Amino acid sequence: MTAVLTDSVQVEADQIVAIDNFDTMYYTINSAIHKKPKNNPALNYSNVQLGVPTAVNAFNPLKINVFYQDFNTVVILDNRFAEIFKIDFNTKQPYKNVTHVSTGYDNTIWIFNQDLQQLELYDYKADKIKATTLPVQSNVLDLKSDYNYCWMLTENYLYQYTYFGSLVSKIKNKGFKSIAVTNENLVIETETGLLYKPTNSETLITIATKGMLIKQFLLTNETLYIYDRNTLRKYQLKIK
Template sequence: MKAKDLFGIDAFGTAYFTSEDNSFYKKSKDTTLVYSNFQLGEITSANTFNPLKINLFYKDFNTVVILDNRLAEIFKIDFNTLQPYKNVSFVSTGYDNTLWIFNQDLQQLELYDYKTKKIKQKTVPVQSEVLDLKSDYNQCYMLTKNYLYVYSYFGSLIAKYKNEGYEKLAFGDAYLILKKESELYTLPKDGQKIEPIKHPNLLINQFLVTNETLYLYHDETLRRYQLKSQ
């Protein structure tokens, strides 16, 4: 598999990724769909959790594009034109017509309704650099240099873990996966303890989780591992 950035693989094996020319692909066994918007430059992140409302974040242009399951553009949010102005550094999917966005100027996480152009919830500002942001309908995970924060869908802080050198995160239905250098760690969604994944040959360029399957992408090779509880 040849991809610049791999953003998602669903339960049916459909892959979501970008190419070197920054086109966004949805590729299954039978079909390949492509979305391109060269005016907005490089795709910083893509959230494919809801395949009917895929969001593409173009950080350089402070803009989010929402796509349907055929990769047709259904909504565009230009944060430069909002009042008050929002300088956004991270974006992830919320429930209904909402997005979790990190407001860089205010250093706070906000749940933004892009249809009504209103903030539904916001968190207390954080004091350290944000490294990653992921979410589903129920929870939002924000990794900073100091802590991993877990928020409910209405913005309440559920849990807080000290960051022991973790750099990025991914999650599925049962597990949160954290990356530290060339090692991966799991945090069960119903657990409290972060445990290392024991495997002798973890070559990690990009990683993601679907249900209880861990995908590792490295040097055009996609590897699949089944996560098991001991």
């Protein structure tokens, strides 16, 4: 698979969070989260009490979840960056030590419960666990999701689950470091480059990324974005 460069732009950010189909960019600088629509003024959000966010997930732009691991807390933002919900897991019974968070359907988020070593689908409005997975035996490296599935990368395996918590697939981790997901297709980062995993397939296709410095990567439909600390490059993925 080839990655054909179609555009590049200078960006100063700690992390590029997401880029949607309308070229709206979500990114972080220090403790602030920024949303920059292509032709509209930027919005930003920061929480002085909680500090620098550990992870931001903008898969659902109407319910953006911001995770502050040091405080075991998630804040849900709407599309205008107004706070619509705050989840402090320190106050929940039973107590939950959360290390990873990703978007679920409706009012749910996927959380990895470190103490139980399992993935849980948590309804934050009902304060109820809707689904759980079997415990895993290794550290979690990455967590990504859409409305139907959740992908969890651990040191040993890459797991795919339904929103009922049922295991769909399990692939041995052969040097995988992180993942990006779009339309149930995955791009997987390894020590040597990027791999493409089509939906409903365990085939891993090498993406030609020779010479690319990859600090971060994102996937939106068939568009691959690669960020190298000051330049965001846009590539079109094409099967050879």
